[in-house]
Amino acid sequence: MLELVWPGKESTARDCVLPSDKTLKLWTPRARPEPPSSLQEPAEHRIMAGDNLDALKLLRDAGERYDVIYIDPPYNTGSALTYKDKSAFSGANASAQWLNEIYPRMILARDVLAETGVLFVSIDDNEACHLLTIMREIFGQENHLGTIKWRRKRKPSFLDKHLSATLEYILVFARNAAVCPRLLGAQTEESTRPVLNASNKDVERRIPEGMSALCPEGEYAPGVYTNRSLGFRLLDPLVVRQGAVEKGARVVGPFRIQQELWAQTGFITRYFGLRRRVLASEQKRRHAEDNGTHWPTNEDAQAELKAVFDGERVFDFPKPVGLLQELLAMVPRESPQPPQRCLDFYAGSGSFLIAALEQSRRDSIARRVDLVQSREVVRGQVAHQFDDIAEICAYRVITDSRRRGFEPSFAFSELAQ
Ligand SMILES: C[S@@+](CC[C@H](N)C(=O)[O-])C[C@H]1O[C@@H](n2cnc3c(N)ncnc32)[C@H](O)[C@@H]1O
Structure with a gap:
């Protein structure tokens, strides 16, 4: 020594x-x-x-x-x-x-x-x-x-x-x-995460009333929507007013999370994509x-x-x-x-x-x-x-x-x- x-x-x-x-x-x-x-x-x-x-x-x-x-x-x-x-x-x-x-x-x-x-x-x-x-x-x-x-x-x-x-x-x-x-x-600075993953199987989820929506107000017709090359299909008309979903709808896509977590943390992005917030308990420290x-x-x-x-x-x-x-x-x-x-x-x-x-x-x-x-x-x-x-x-x-x-x-x- x-x-x-x-x-x-x-x-x-x-x-x-x-x-x-x-x-x-x-x-x-x-x-x-x-x-x-x-x-x-x-x-x-x-x-x-x-x-x-x-x-x-x-x-x-x-x-x-x-x-x-x-x-x-x-x-x-x-x-x-x-x-x-x-x-x-x-x-x-x-x-x-x-x-x-x-x-x-x-x-x-x-x-x-x-x-x-x-x-x-x-x-x-x-x-x-x-x-x-x-x-x-x-x-x-x-x-x-x-x-x-x-x-x-x-x-x-x-x-x-x-x-x-x-x-x-x-x-x-x-x-x-x-x-x-x-x-x-x-x-970690990550505060939001994607909810769709191209390699997952298509499943149905519900976009509930009251979910936060950053996209423009209006009625979104049933049909296929693609955002950042990830697509989902809206099955019902969806209405957005004042930054939130006013009328909920069913949606089908390659979701990577269960309905419960989606309903708790999900939101609609500015360009009509689907994402979610990261929970405090999920935050990782570097x-x-x-x-x-x-x-x-x-x-x-x-x-x-x-x-x-x-x-x-x-x-x-x-x-x-x-x-x-x-x-x-x-x-x-x-x-x-x-x-x-x-x-x-x-x-x-x-x-x-x-x-x-x-x-x-x-x-x-x-x-x-x-x-x-x-x-x-x-x-x-x-x-x-x-x-x-x-x-x-x-x-x-x-x-x-x-x-x-x-x-x-x-x-x-x-x-x-
Ligand atoms: C570099 S300063 C510390 C500054 C402090 N980190 C701050 O943010 O204010 C060092 C301090 O240790 C004290 N000090 C030096 N020798 C000491 C000793 N033998 N016992 C207690 N304090 C002592 C000095 O008086 C001085 O206030």
């Missing part, structure tokens, strides 16, 4: 086995109007403020297991971020320092991932090769399900000297690929693909945040809600089942929780989300409003969920000695 070695690797790995010396205490972020009376108050979603190393240890030791984990760790880019910048990881050893932060957290991520669970990790070119190598070491190469390419900005930057970077990656890992369900892509180059971008994410923070730029690289919804939509859930447990332990502005709410509205899968965000001090303009990024995160999830018409319950806690 290939192994990446760097100074400090062994001691960070040893440390993450130890339990945390922190506990979770009630936290009342500024954005929360009425504090809850206790941490035990039941809530759908939990936001934890503090270092994710401790949070992960506590979650592991409490036996928490997640179906979906998404993380977007700092990329070690050396750019001026609202959060950890090059002063945190600097000099010749920047990659080793970065790996010492990431490595134990990835070991813990595996520990809290359910046996059938999936982990998505955002990364750019700077550390992608190191990250992939350590992840394959921790999870096993056979559990690397693939790498999604995401287009983070529409236009290339002319400031990049040699190659303008427009793509990022999302590494996708299973805890155990052998039992992990197949990841699903978008719904295989998930590793191409995310058409998904929402960082620019979209900035616009989403500005809508919540009165036009202010409070955070440098938030992920767009739509991108995270695409990832959540990939992980299937047979209903009825307990809610899907989701975790983001580099929460930033809390986009992942908002994406889970939006995705649940779309696919009716219940989700419970845990977020962890450190109390990293913010600089610049936003500092007069928020002390740290955990406060930004709390404000965003409270305000944005309400703005979008959700009424979730939250439990806020902080890691304390």
Whole structure:
């Protein structure tokens, strides 16, 4: 097996086995109007403020297991971020320092991932090769399900000297690929289907009153009608008024479906052909693909945040809600089942929780989300409003969920000695 070695690797790995010396205490972020009376108050979603190393240890030791984990760790880019910048990881050893932060957290991520669970990790070119190598070491190469390419900005930057970077990656890992369900892509776009098939035997069906009819109004005489080289014979006069069949008729043709399904889903097309709608239960999902180059971008994410923070730029690289919804939509859930447990332990502005709410509205899968965000001090303009990024995160999830018409319950806690 290939192994990446760097100074400090062994001691960070040893440390993450130890339990945390922190506990979770009630936290009342500024954005929360009425504090809850206790941490035990039941809530759908939990936001934890503090270092994710401790949070992960506590979650592991409490036996928490997640179906979906998404993380977007700092990329070690050396750019001026609202959060950890090059002063945190600097000099010749920047990659080793970065790996010492990431490595134990990835070991813990595996520990809290359910046996059938999936982990998505955002990364750019700077550390992608190191990250992939350590992840394959921790999870096993056979559990690397693939790498999604995401287009983070529409236009290339002319400031990049040699190659303008427009793509990022999302590494996708299973805890155990052998039992992990197949990841699903978008719904098939097929919404209608033909009902005649030339090689079938002719059978009689009835076009019932009230069936939808897109053809011109009028009376259609008995006789043979051909559409797209498929013919059928109308046995009785058929009357169409205001987009529906007013007087039903018998029809003979090479039907491929039974009368019941035909009556339930059939319709007459614009050019007097016969077709039917596809039932929701028949809709198939494609295989998930590793191409995310058409998904929402960082620019979209900035616009989403500005809508919540009165036009202010409070955070440098938030992920767009739509991108995270695409990832959540990939992980299937047979209903009825307990809610899907989701975790983001580099929460930033809390986009992942908002994406889970939006995705649940779309696919009716219940989700419970845990977020962890450190109390990293913010600089610049936003500092007069928020002390740290955990406060930004709390404000965003409270305000944005309400703005979008959700009424979730939250439990806020902080890691304390
Ligand atoms: C790239 S940002 C995540 C952005 C997020 N996906 C969003 O859409 O807003 C990384 C976040 O992880 C936080 N972070 C870095 N190290 C951390 C740690 N040890 N524990 C908890 N949070 C940490 C940073 O403060 C920053 O907010």
